[in-house]
Amino acid sequence: MSLEKIAIIDIGSNSMRLEILARRGSDYWLVEKQKETARISSGMYNETTITRESLERAKLALEKFSSLIAFHRADHIRCVATSAVRDAKNQADVLELLGSNLPYKIEVLSGEEEAFYSYFGVKNSLDLDDGVVFDVGGGSTECISVRKGQMDTVCTLPLGAVRLTELFFRKNQGPTSREWKKLEKHIDRVLSEAPSSLLSSSPRLVGVGGTVRQIARISQRLQKYPLYPIVHQYVVEKREMDRIMTSVREMSFSQRSEVLGIPRDRADILPAGILLISRILDFFRSDSLTVSQQGLRYGLFMEYYRGGREKLSESPAKLTLRRISRKYGSYRDSRNQRKLTLALGRALFPDTFSDPRQRILLSTVSTLSMTPLYFHPVTDTSNIGPLFLEEDLQGFSHPERVMITLALIRSRTPQEQDFRKNMKPFSDMLNPDQINKVNLYARLTTLARDALLFSGGRLPVLSYTDPYLMIADPGNLDEDNHYESTLIQTQERDLGKGRNVILQWMRYIPPQGGIHYH
Incomplete structure (x- = not known):
């Protein structure tokens, strides 16, 4: 190629x-x-x-x-x-x-074209079926409502961080209370003139632009966030944004740079920009903002990459998984591992894996467990972690990135003390249910690997009747075209979430009655 x-x-x-x-x-x-x-x-x-x-x-x-x-x-x-x-x-x-x-x-670009490319960049980088994308620039703000995954209402507003700073604040000085109130009223008035159809969308907001990214980095810096400075799909709560806004407003230019790490070229326009974003959240009655690293430039690239503006055939997460597995290995080579892990998940935990998102996350762990990067060197788990935590990945939230990374490490190093050590930097990012899911992904991935090794890489036949899970290598037909079954080993295994199963490792079983792979 x-x-x-x-x-x-x-x-x-x-x-x-x-x-x-x-x-x-x-x-x-x-x-x-x-x-x-x-x-x-x-x-x-x-x-x-x-x-x-x-x-x-x-x-x-x-x-x-x-x-x-x-x-x-x-x-x-x-x-x-x-x-x-x-x-x-x-x-x-x-x-x-x-x-x-x-x-x-x-x-x-016209305002409508600029809005489209911002939307297209977001849509190709995270899952958004319904909501509003807004792109705050220096001179304007584009708002795009999304319904059923498609761009609907579009508007361009004369609200930008540079424009508002120059029109409402004195040069090289912090805003006075009077200037602040005047700007606040101006923003609200302009927002009120936006098409009413924007408000009928889901309250989920996705923000694009340098000011949005800067707010996310300030939030991460103040929290000593473990994934700093990755901002794509980072979520900023409205109350936290307002606290940051108060601090930024009261600081001098030099303090904004020294204390909050704001670049000097953005320190003067950030107060107006953050006030604008805060009022946008109030306008849409949203209590949080999802940050998108990808916007107009990514949208321009993806139009070329895709050869047009056609609707995505797969979610950004699935496309990212294919890209990574092909980059570091072969998506085809992980096919049996992926199918078997999902089959085990659906059979043993049907309620959990009826959720399409849970199937994507389990599939991701299972697929990446087959990459050469994961296996070499065998005892080193430091390779796959930085890959999934630091590389430019689309379609996965920050907690999901951490869950996938920890599940991969856990599937390779199952000792509890090692897991707790790896878990420590991210303990505040995951809730108890997510930690349980990490263990579940790891154990299902390991079980699928053991089963494939047992059957020589072929998909085994599964049969589950609680608490017995039969894993059988189909072997070869005998002269009479019949299968025979032989019990090789029985063992008990803890799969987490209070579920213990008794594994029956078999060879030569009848073809009917097994679990089907999808």
Whole structure:
């Protein structure tokens, strides 16, 4: 398979970003990431004209990006501009100056197009059947309602962190109480003009954009969160966001950087941005926000990767599982392990594994247990953990990442003291039921592996009558075309959740009456 590289440039109102991704077959990965704080919208909101100084900063950023694109020999380039360039009265002059000597065209996205790509990036990176996606930028906010997994109502609002800071706050100073109240009323008034159909959606909110990600990192930093700084699918509670907002508002610029770790290029616009997001949560009557690392740029890439905008055939979690297993092994080679583990789960714990999400998580543990990364070196469990906790994975929540990692480690090192040691950094992330699920995934995965080893890699025939589980290697037909059964061994095994089973290991059994694999 040939390797191709795709470059995405996003000319935002505050930041300009370049991402170069490589693709080979169904796999892809990030090879270059660059950010320049050009703040092209600086000083434009009184006369809606982009200044010469801002254009010079943007031009220098594009020159850097072009050098990186040439260095990596990108095969495809997509460069888009959003709110600031879209709203500028001098848009033609801006495009002429910035586009001169560039080997690619600058495409100005409409508000609806920007909203679509934000939605498409989110939809390809997490499960969202019903809810609202909002993308807070420097100059505008896009809101997209999602119904039955599809984009429904779309609107673009003139609310952005840079725009609001410049229009309502004094330069280089913290906001006064009067300025704060005035901005709060302005945000509420603009939100009230949004289409009423947005409010009929599920209250689940997914936020995109630099300010949203920064709030998540502040929250993680204050909590000493074990997965810091991974923010994709991190959940921020409304009450916690309001506490952060109070702290940010009262701090000086330097304190925001030193205490909260806020980059200096975002320290001045964060108060307006976080107030905007807080009012958005109030507007939609939501008590929490799910953060998406992926938005417009990922949406642009996924349109190219998928060859269009067609509906996803599988969930992001399933697609991620296929990508990882193919990257580090073979999805096909894990087929029997996966099918047998799921069959055992459904037979022994039908209530638990009637839930499609539980089947995905068990399937993930079982599949990854067959990757070469997991087996080499045999006694080292440090490889699979960082992979699933640190790699760019779509479709899994933070607790699910931890559960899968711990289940993989537990299935390989079943000693209780070792498990407690691995569990300690994440003890606050999982509730008792989730910890029980970790043990269950691990034990079912181990049992399936033992059964496949017993039957020489072939799918054994299962038969379960509580508390007896018969695992039989079908063997070969005799001369009369009949099967014979022979008991090899009987043993008791604890599968967790108070369930002990008596295993009967058999050879040569009749083909009828077994558990069917799906």
